[in-house]
Amino acid sequence: MSLTLYELTGKDDRRFSPYCWRIRMALAHKGLAADFVAVHFTDKDTIAFSGQGKVPVLVDGATTVSDSFEIACHLDDNHADRPALFGNEIARGEARLINHWTNSVLHALIQPLVIDDIYQHLAEADRAYFLETRSPRFDRPFDQVQARRETDVVALRSALTPLRLTLAEQPYLAGGTPAFADYIVLGAFQWARSISPFKLLEDDDPVRAWRDRVLSAFGRAGYATTAYDA
Numbered sequence: 400m401s402l403t404l405y406e407l408t409g410k411d412d413r414r415f416s417p418y419c420w421r422i423r424m425a426l427a428h429k430g431l432a433a434d435f436v437a438v439h440f441t442d443k444d445t446i447a448f449s450g451q452g453k454v455p456v457l458v459d460g461a462t463t464v465s466d467s468f469e470i471a472c473h474l475d476d477n478h479a480d481r482p483a484l485f486g487n488e489i490a491r492g493e494a495r496l497i498n499h500w501t502n503s504v505l506h507a508l509i510q511p512l513v514i515d516d517i518y519q520h521l522a523e524a525d526r527a528y529f530l531e532t533r534s535p536r537f538d539r540p541f542d543q544v545q546a547r548r549e550t551d552v553v554a555l556r557s558a559l560t561p562l563r564l565t566l567a568e569q570p571y572l573a574g575g576t577p578a579f580a581d582y583i584v585l586g587a588f589q590w591a592r593s594i595s596p597f598k599l600l601e602d603d604d605p606v607r608a609w610r611d612r613v614l615s616a617f618g619r620a621g622y623a624t625t626a627y628d629a
């Protein structure tokens with residue numbers, strides 16, 4: 400059965416989507432090989448077959464799935480002979496909380512810190528689209544939003560306290576071994592380091608050590624990309 404993942408790319412083939420990274424890691428976790436198709440924000444025609452306009456999109460044989468959480472559920476339900484991304488229904492339910500916290504809190508704290516770096520790493524063809532769709536989220540130009548990051552990063556680091564408390568008791572967010580909850584949060588940090596040299600996490604932050612552990616899993620799957628050493 401062949402698998403194809405459609406994922407976002409930028410200038411110099413930077414794979415910078417947090418949601419797509421969740422699925423890259425999920426495929427590595429399950430030991431499933433896939434073909435990767437790079438798409439730009441404005442390549443809507445390429446993923447039109449999925450019935451919506453966002454990546455990731457996974458094609459698994461005759462089945463097409465979009466939305467990263469739905470894709471993870473699909474992978475567990477349809478490749479149950481492979482290591483589980485959730486483990487059971489309770490863990491799947493709890494991972495939904497991590498999903499929504501990451502999408503609504505973590506991403507919102509990271510985006511202003513790297514918004515101009517994202518813009519600078521976009522393919523030329525995507526720049527006008529990105530300006531048009533993302534500028535309304537901010538009250539000033541991207542470079543001016545990002546200029547405050549040395550002070551704004553404090554709020555991000557503070558919001559990571561629950562992660563630090565969890566990691567003081569277990570090596571991964573999901574428990575003794577990494578699972579989809581880890582890949583959801585990892586995607587946010589991978590998004591940043593794919594396009595920005597700015598250091599979100601201090602050297603002695605246990606979240607940084609966890610991030611590097613997860614990046615190193617499955618034969619260093621998380622390092623198989625162009626990124627900054629941030």
Ligand SMILES: N[C@@H](CCC(=O)N[C@@H](CS)C(=O)NCC(=O)O)C(=O)O
Nearest residue numbers: 416417418452453454455466467468
């Ligand atoms: N809920 C979706 C969100 C996916 C998403 O927002 N993807 C972004 C890339 S990071 C996208 O494709 N955006 C298209 C656009 O803004 O036009 C998921 O979890 O997969």
